[in-house]
Amino acid sequence: MGKVKYYYDSETLSYRKIERKKRTTFKYAVVFLLAAALFAFFFVIIASNFFESPKERQLVRENENLKFQYELLDKRMEDALAALENVEERDNAIYRLYFEANPIPEEQRRAGFGGVNRYKKYEGYDNSKLIAETNKKLDIIEKAIVVQSKSLDEIKILAEDKEQFLEAIPAIQPVNNENLTRMASGYGYRTDPFTKVRKFHYGMDFTAPRGTPIYATGDGIVKRADNSSTGYGKHIRIDHGYGYVSLYAHLYKYNVRVNQRVKRGDLIGFVGSTGRSEAPHLHYEIFKDEERINPINFYYGNLSAKEFNELLEKASLENQSLD
């Protein structure tokens, strides 16, 4: 109930009611509402700066969780990088060393991150540093994996090549020589069986009865199987690649043809006494880059250290060769 207000009318000398105009009342109401709305508006603005809404609180929690997970990822990347560094170390110090490849320098494994700031797009946020660092770590890991993978590709090729090399070069004795009694004369100065003059004997002689099997001492291709080389009689030459050739002389019979591919241990012919030979035996030579070298160093495939020493002793005796 509104108050009734009066005023003193001096003309009529009496109190009279003040009649409020309706328009004035309406005006007051509008002003009041506007003021209230304005107050509410500023109140909400100011309050929102000091108090969080439930949705904001949820977002803050979510943000904290993301940051926490990001830090965990960062830590895991550090662990991954440490594991990778261990592989790189072994790669340089063992694998590459073993296959005679140069180690990959640290700069090359970590190259490619200088110059323009590629992490600029992460700047301007609360967690910019964490995000940039994590991305940087992942970039380093990715790059290192690529370099490591290439290194392993290279090693694979070298290993295959080495395996092929080890299969190719002569590595066994050309005849069965289990108790080493067949080694008759070694590489070096020997007495010539015909002239009795001291001269250089460029191979090793293995005594054996006519018809004893002769084996290829490494993988290769038969380059010659003929008797048109002076002194050697019927002989075989096998090209092993890598500059190595083995020669088997004074044969009784061939078991291979020219251009035939042979494996180590394949039967290639039989012992005889053709050419300049005193008695049935195999004269065996090894060429490296067309120079004849001592075959004693090419029997490691089927000799123990003790047997090798025994053979070495026998082969060093300056006796008479069978030629």
Ligand SMILES: [Zn+2]
């Ligand atoms: Zn000989």
